[in-house]
Amino acid sequence: MEAEAGDRALLERKVRRAFQVLVLQRGRNPGVKGWEMKRHLGREYRKIIEVLSEDVAPMGLEVFEVKGADGTDDSSRFLLRFKEPPSITEAETSGIRIDDLAVLAATIAFINSKQSRVARREVEQFLREKFPRWRIDYSLDRYLKRGYLEQDDRTMLHIGWRTHAEVDEKTLMTLILSRAQEAAKK
Amino acid sequence: MESSSANPFDVDIREKILILKQRLPELKILDELLVDAEAMLELAQIVKLQDQWLKSRASSLYIDPLLIQLKLKLLPKEALYGAFIKSWHPIAQVDQLSPRGLEKAFVYWRDLVPISERFKDQFGTYGTRPGIVDYAELVSLGVFTKEEFETNLTKLYDELLSKSNGEWVDYREFVGDESFEIKVRRAYLLSFLISEGRALLKTEPLTGKIWTMALAERVKGVPKSVAISITGEN
Numbered sequence: 045m046e047a048e049a050g051d052r053a054l055l056e057r058k059v060r061r062a063f064q065v066l067v068l069q070r071g072r073n074p075g076v077k078g079w080e081m082k083r084h085l086g087r088e089y090r091k092i093i094e095v096l097s098e099d100v101a102p103m104g105l106e107v108f109e110v111k112g113a114d115g116t117d118d119s120s121r122f123l124l125r126f127k128e129p130p131s132i133t134e135a136e137t138s139g140i141r142i143d144d145l146a147v148l149a150a151t152i153a154f155i156n157s158k159q160s161r162v163a164r165r166e167v168e169q170f171l172r173e174k175f176p177r178w179r180i181d182y183s184l185d186r187y188l189k190r191g192y193l194e195q196d197d198r199t200m201l202h203i204g205w206r207t208h209a210e211v212d213e214k215t216l217m218t219l220i221l222s223r224a225q226e227a228a229k230k
Numbered sequence: 231m232e233s234s235s236a237n238p239f240d241v242d243i244r245e246k247i248l249i250l251k252q253r254l255p256e257l258k259i260l261d262e263l264l265v266d267a268e269a270m271l272e273l274a275q276i277v278k279l280q281d282q283w284l285k286s287r288a289s290s291l292y293i294d295p296l297l298i299q300l301k302l303k304l305l306p307k308e309a310l311y312g313a314f315i316k317s318w319h320p321i322a323q324v325d326q327l328s329p330r331g332l333e334k335a336f337v338y339w340r341d342l343v344p345i346s347e348r349f350k351d352q353f354g355t356y357g358t359r360p361g362i363v364d365y366a367e368l369v370s371l372g373v374f375t376k377e378e379f380e381t382n383l384t385k386l387y388d389e390l391l392s393k394s395n396g397e398w399v400d401y402r403e404f405v406g407d408e409s410f411e412i413k414v415r416r417a418y419l420l421s422f423l424i425s426e427g428r429a430l431l432k433t434e435p436l437t438g439k440i441w442t443m444a445l446a447e448r449v450k451g452v453p454k455s456v457a458i459s460i461t462g463e464n
Contacts, residue, residue, distance in 0.1 A: 067324050074323045105322055125319045135315045146307035149314035157298035159283045173303060212317040217293060219313035221301055 058085050058092045059099060066096075066107065066124045073191055075110070075123040075209070082118070093122060104128060110209045123209050147175055147183040148192060153220050155193075155203055156213060164199045238279035246273055386419045387428055391444035398432060401440035401458070410460075417460050431456060 065076055065084050081089040097107040106127040112119025130138075135145075154170055155162050164184070171180045184201075187193045191206035207213070250269060257263050302310075369376060393399050405416040420442065423429040427449045432441040433456060440458060 067322065068328075069323050069325055074321045106319075108319070124322045126322065127319070129316050129318050130320065132312060132315055135318075142307060142311045145314045146310035149310040150302050153298055153302060157293050157295040161282070170299065170302075174307065206321075210319050210321060211314070212319065215317035216313055217298075219316055220298070220305065220310070221293070223305055223309045223313055 055092070055095065059096050061085060062089070062092050062096045063100070063124075066122060073206075075121040077118065078112075078116070078120040078122070079118040081122060090117075100124065101127065108209060110205055121205065121209070125210060129212075143175065143179055144183050144186070147171060147180060148187055149216065149220070150174070151184070151187070151193065151201070152203060152207055152211065152213065153217060155201055156217060161200050161202050164195060164201050167201055238276050238283050241273075241276050243273055243277060243280075382415075383419055383422060386416060387423055387444060390420070390423070390429060390442065391446070394443045396443070398441035398443050401431065401442045404442060405460075414460055417458070425453065427451070 062081070062085055065081070070076070076084075078089075081093070085092045093107050100106065104127050105124055108123050108125045110121045110123065112121065150171060151167055154167055158166075167184070168177075168180055175183075184193065187204070188195055191204045192210075193207070194202040194204045196202065203213070246269075250266060250273075254266065257266055305313075369379070390399070390404065393404065401420075405413055405420060407413045407416065420429065423444070424431050424442070428445055430443045430445060430449075432443075433439070434441075440456075
């Protein structure tokens with residue numbers, strides 16, 4: 045009985061620790077790598093994360109895993125994110141500009157349609173039909189810095205880790221296709 | 231191929247490898263062999279791109295690029311914004327000031343060189359802003375001596391008096407000289423003559439012309455300031 049209570053207390057402590065580790069930003073980028081989780085919570089960290097994910101669900105949150113480039117557990121990044129997308133009103137109150145997010149949405153869709161890699165100049169040229177040049181440069185640089193997009197040494201743009209973490213790309217593509225049909229009907 | 235989004239299957243890898251295979255026995259020099267190895271590496275990169283291309287096409291995210299471009303063009307930015315929000319799960323996180331962050335900030339501030347000293351090595355000392363240099367300062371800088379200044383002023387006055395002879399003369403023609411330094415010096419001296427009431431200045435805003443005239447007798451009136459730029463051009 046005592047052993048059971050001890051185990052429960054240990055689990056609660058570890059879950060609390062996992063929450064603190066995930067919610068406090070440590071480095072420049074949000075989230076915690078798998079190897080860090082192992083260091084903080086021990087080898088069974090995935091079980092702790094599962095419990096935490098259930099605990100935060102009533103608050104509209106979830107623990108999300110973004111697989112690393114090599115696919116190993118250590119390179120995975122764990123994040124605490126909104127379980128459901130925010131409402132338009134909620135997003136508006138956060139001070140995000142419509143133009144900025146529209147640039148990002150169009151860029152993600154464009155890159156995905158081009159086998160996940162496209163020359164930056166090609167993206168810029170495409171976006172120029174809808175947005176002013178200064179807005180495109182500013183937004184692309186900003187999203188590169190924040191990890192939503194990635195640019196290699198050949199100035200090819202790719203989808204960044206943060207987009208994989210925050211954006212349901214399949215839903216985005218579906219919505220773009222369906223809304224375009226609605227816009228065309230109007 | 232790697233720096234464009236062209237179809238990697240446009241390259242016939244088999245054909246290229248056969249060419250390299252045929253040429254290999256002819257290559258004797260190290261440089262040629264290195265170029266050959268480089269070509270092989272590039273082909274390997276294209277095979278990698280082909281692999282990515284196939285994976286992307288096989289994924290559920292694949293949509294014909296032309297179709298998606300057309301759809302994106304049709305959509306107003308508000309609709310794009312709405313589509314993004316509906317597929318967005320923002321990261322929940324707290325930005326906080328940690329003791330370690332505070333310590334880093336303190337060390338940074340403590341070691342920060344004052345702005346006046348910071349870029350001295352790269353750019354030298356800062357120049358001063360445009361301002362007024364008066365006669366006393368010029369004397370103190372050794373540009374003029376008092377005697378030389380008076381002599382030069384009288385000389386310029388006599389020159390203007392003989393040239394104008396009661397008529398307006400073109401200001402730029404009068405102060406103009408081959409040497410920029412002399413031109414500035416003459417303009418500076420003339421400004422003294424005008425300030426002292428020994429010469430007049432007239433401007434024509436429409437044509438941009440400036441006229442001057444020496445007066446036989448000193449006059450007094452309400453002083454007015456006129457800004458005239460002196461350039462190195464003749």
